[in-house]
Amino acid sequence: MSLSVSLSHRYGDFHLDLAFEAGPGVTAIFGPSGAGKSTVAQAIAGLLKPDMGRIALNERVLVDERTFVSASKRRVGYVFQDGRLFPHMNVAKNLRFGARFAPSAHDVSEEGKIIELLGLQALQERRPHQLSGGEKQRVALARALLSQPELLLLDEPLSALDEPRKEAILPYLERLRDQVNVPIIYISHSVAEVARLADQLVILKAGQKVADGAVEIVLSDPAALPFVGVRQAGSVLRARVEEHGCDGLSQLSVSGGVLHLPGISAPVGAQLRVRILAQDVLISLEEPHGLSSRNVVPVEISALRRGDGPGVAVQMIAGQDRLLARITARAAEELALRPGLRCFAILKATAVPRASISQGGH
Amino acid sequence: MNLRPEEWDALLLSLKVSVWAVVISLPLALLVAWLLARREFPGKALLSALVHLPLVLPPVVTGYLLLLAFGRNGVFGKVLADWGITLAFHWTGAALAAAIMGFPLVVRAIRLAIEAVDPKLEQAAETLGAGRLHVFALVTLPLILPGILAGVVLGFAKAMGEFGATITFVANIPGQTQTLPSAIYALLQVPGGEAAALRLGILSLVVAIGAVLLSEWLARRVAERIGRK
Numbered sequence: 001m002s003l004s005v006s007l008s009h010r011y012g013d014f015h016l017d018l019a020f021e022a023g024p025g026v027t028a029i030f031g032p033s034g035a036g037k038s039t040v041a042q043a044i045a046g047l048l049k050p051d052m053g054r055i056a057l058n059e060r061v062l063v064d065e066r067t068f069v070s071a072s073k074r075r076v077g078y079v080f081q082d083g084r085l086f087p088h089m090n091v092a093k094n095l096r097f098g099a100r101f102a103p104s105a106h107d108v109s110e111e112g113k114i115i116e117l118l119g120l121q122a123l124q125e126r127r128p129h130q131l132s133g134g135e136k137q138r139v140a141l142a143r144a145l146l147s148q149p150e151l152l153l154l155d156e157p158l159s160a161l162d163e164p165r166k167e168a169i170l171p172y173l174e175r176l177r178d179q180v181n182v183p184i185i186y187i188s189h190s191v192a193e194v195a196r197l198a199d200q201l202v203i204l205k206a207g208q209k210v211a212d213g214a215v216e217i218v219l220s221d222p223a224a225l226p227f228v229g230v231r232q233a234g235s236v237l238r239a240r241v242e243e244h245g246c247d248g249l250s251q252l253s254v255s256g257g258v259l260h261l262p263g264i265s266a267p268v269g270a271q272l273r274v275r276i277l278a279q280d281v282l283i284s285l286e287e288p289h290g291l292s293s294r295n296v297v298p299v300e301i302s303a304l305r306r307g308d309g310p311g312v313a314v315q316m317i318a319g320q321d322r323l324l325a326r327i328t329a330r331a332a333e334e335l336a337l338r339p340g341l342r343c344f345a346i347l348k349a350t351a352v353p354r355a356s357i358s359q360g361g362h
Numbered sequence: 363m364n365l366r367p368e369e370w371d372a373l374l375l376s377l378k379v380s381v382w383a384v385v386i387s388l389p390l391a392l393l394v395a396w397l398l399a400r401r402e403f404p405g406k407a408l409l410s411a412l413v414h415l416p417l418v419l420p421p422v423v424t425g426y427l428l429l430l431a432f433g434r435n436g437v438f439g440k441v442l443a444d445w446g447i448t449l450a451f452h453w454t455g456a457a458l459a460a461a462i463m464g465f466p467l468v469v470r471a472i473r474l475a476i477e478a479v480d481p482k483l484e485q486a487a488e489t490l491g492a493g494r495l496h497v498f499a500l501v502t503l504p505l506i507l508p509g510i511l512a513g514v515v516l517g518f519a520k521a522m523g524e525f526g527a528t529i530t531f532v533a534n535i536p537g538q539t540q541t542l543p544s545a546i547y548a549l550l551q552v553p554g555g556e557a558a559a560l561r562l563g564i565l566s567l568v569v570a571i572g573a574v575l576l577s578e579w580l581a582r583r584v585a586e587r588i589g590r591k
Contacts, residue, residue: 045489071488072497084486088504097500101491147490 001183003027003151007043007053016040016050016207026177026184028198028215030191031227035204037187041155044185045078046071057150075103077149077182081156083136085128091139092124098143111146117179118142118172134165138172145180152176152184158193166193167355173197174359191232195219195275196358203227220322222305222313225278230311234277235324238360241270249294249349256318257297259347263354271360278313280351281325284344285335295347299323301339304332312337316345365565369558371537372545373565379453379528379541380521383460384514387468391513395472400481416527417466425530428459432531455532456539460521467520468513475509476502507584515577519570542566 006019016036020027029037042048044055046062046069055063057076062069085094099111115121118138128136137157144152157173158166170193177184177197188194194201194215201218203211211224218224220235239252241264250264252272259274266272288296299316306312312332316323323345337343365373397403398410416424432439432449442449449455479502487497525543532539534548546562549555 047485047489070493071485072491072493074489075491076489078486078489080482080486082482084480084482086483086487086501097487097492098490101496143490 001058001150003044003058003183003185004054004056005040005044007040007050007055009039009043009048009050009053014207018202018204018207018209020202020209020212022183022185022200022202024183025199026186026197027200027202028186028188028194029202029204030188030194031204032189034206036207037189037204038155040204041078041153041185041187044151045076045153046074047078072101075148075150077144077147077152079137079140079144079152079154079157081160083128083133083140083160085131085136085139085143087128089128090124091120091126091128091131094128094139094143095120095146098146102146102148104148114142114145114180117175132165133161134169137161137169141172141176145176145182149182152180152182153187154184155187156189157186159189170196170355170358178359191219191228191234192275192355195234195236195356196273216322219275220315220324222303222315222324225305225307225313225324225326230307230309230326231279232277233313233324233326234275234280235322237274237276237318237321237323239272239274241266241268241272243268254297254318255320256299259297259349260294261349261352261357264357266359273358273360274352275356276323276347276352277356278324278326280347281323282346283314283316283325283327283331283335283337284346287344288346291346293346293348295349297323297345297347299343299345301337301341301343303339304337316343318345365561366558368536368540369545369562369565372540372542372562373569375453375456375537375540376522376542377569379456379460380518382454382457383464383521383524384468384517386457387461387465387517388510388514391465391468391472391517392510395469395476398469399473399476413469414466416463421463421524421526422530424462425459425527428455428462428527428531432458449531451532451535451539453532453539456524456528456541457521459527459531460524461517463524463527464517464520468517471513471516472506472509475506475512478509479505508581511577511580511584515573518573522566522569522573 001024003022007016009016016039029040031037039048043050049068050063053063061067062074086097089097118141120138120142123131123135131139158169174197186197198215201213201215202209203224205227210227211218216236219228225233237254239254239259242251242253244250248262249260252259252261297318299318301314302317303315304312306329310328311326312329314325314327314337316325325345394413429450430436432455434443434450439450449458484497484501487501492500523543528541529544534540534544542562546559549559
């Protein structure tokens with residue numbers, strides 16, 4: 001399963017020019033507003049005809065010099081930022097609209113599964129104007145899924161929601177990712193969402209692709225830090241829940257060591273992904289003693305990058321994982337940090353908010 | 363109210379003419395409204411001007427133009443006569459005149475309704491696999507139903523009241539082309555006709571108020587059904 005996109009499109013003085021491939025799982029397209037994310041989404045869905053380019057979904061050409069498959073024939077399930085539920089239909093009818101044009105008839109259990117996955121059983125009779133923002137997005141997701149798409153395109157599906165509602169819907173998206181076998185393109189300007197959901201990441205800036213790769217690698221790459229933003233930059237680690245302590249701290253194993261983090265409700269054995277912000281990581285040359293932090297991981301420095309300001313981004317390897325730290329240039333100089341140096345990364349347990357920890361997927 | 367047979371004739375004819383005027387103008391009005399609301403094409407301004415022409419042209423001129431075009435020797439009149447269709451000096455002509463006079467109002471009401479439908483909803487329907495016709499039938503049409511209703515009522519009301527173009531095109535033949543307004547006009551031309559004219563005037567009022575009430579009720583029902591209330 002794959003999507004291959006190469007696009008060139010101009011409107012006004014904005015020029016979009018990029019190419020990327022998306023495999024199974026979740027591919028995030030990330031960038032600030034105005035980077036061209038939605039243009040890419042519309043081109044994939046067939047709502048915009050690019051000046052030039054080629055788009056192919058599972059070997060089926062959707063766009064090239066001679067071809068333009070209409071939106072209704074693409075089988076790209078598009079979930080819009082604003083839900084776009086049909087106001088004259090209740091939830092059940094909106095869902096049926098999705099199923100109505102699906103290429104093969106749904107069996108009832110399949111439909112039931114999707115409705116249950118998104119928690120819509122109790123909302124069937126409601127009208128869109130009687131739904132909360134989060135409920136609308138869940139209906140929109142189910143409606144898109146019921147159309148049996150070959151690709152699910154989520155265009156900033158959470159950006160119209162406030163923080164608590166985002167938190168409430170993210171677990172549904174995680175379940176969707178882990179249980180529904182449809183590749184997902186996830187368009188977002190939120191690093192937090194990308195870190196929680198994405199497997200692959202494409203970063204756009206001003207219509208160009210500036211970074212592309214596995215989410216753990218791109219987010220921990222010092223070179224990508226300016227595009228992610230210094231406060232948002234950080235790495236994503238794969239962790240396994242080992243045990244829950246009675247003091248509220250849980251022990252997680254990562255490939256390079258052990259972390260102790262609070263507020264983890266996932267059962268022992270669960271795979272988690274943990275986002276660790278670069279600004280929450282300290283570096284010590286010696287194994288620290290008499291330190292309040294329980295989270296010390298031996299690492300090897302793999303890259304350093306000086307920013308425009310006083311900061312330096314330091315990428316470290318811990319087992320198979322990568323960590324990113326942001327420290328001052330002065331500190332980097334005094335510690336003589338350089339690639340290949342073995343040292344210790346220190347993380348304050350309470351610096352990892354609950355929202356940075358999610359069920360891990362693959 | 364005791365109506366004389368010729369007064370009954372005028373009322374029934376007016377109703378018949380108005381219903382037909384709406385029936386024949388509605389499909390074309392839908393198409394034109396959709397074109398004006400959603401499409402860009404060369405000649406769009408011209409089409410818009412043409413549609414609105416009956417609003418600004420003196421009705422008697424519209425009637426005269428109809429007579430020239432659809433009269434026995436008119437371009438279209440001849441062709442239609444070959445098919446056995448007569449319009450001039452016939453009730454069907456009254457329906458055509460009323461349809462043309464009401465057309466801009468019907469188009470305007472529907473166009474505004476189409477413009478109020480968020481094209482993003484239609485896009486969403488497309489991405490779910492619905493082709494053009496399905497999008498129109500399942501999304502656009504239900505959402506513009508209140509506008510269509512408004513257009514129908516306006517068109518009907520305009521047809522009930524149409525006088526200038528009608529009397530020019532089909533004259534004022536009692537029992538054949540004499541609509542309510544024509545009958546009132548005729549009655550006011552003869553001595554002692556005022557009482558009958560007043561009766562017909564009240565009748566017009568009743569029909570008009572009835573039509574408005576009916577449309578309000580329908581609009582409410584539709585609004586409930588499409589979830590706007």
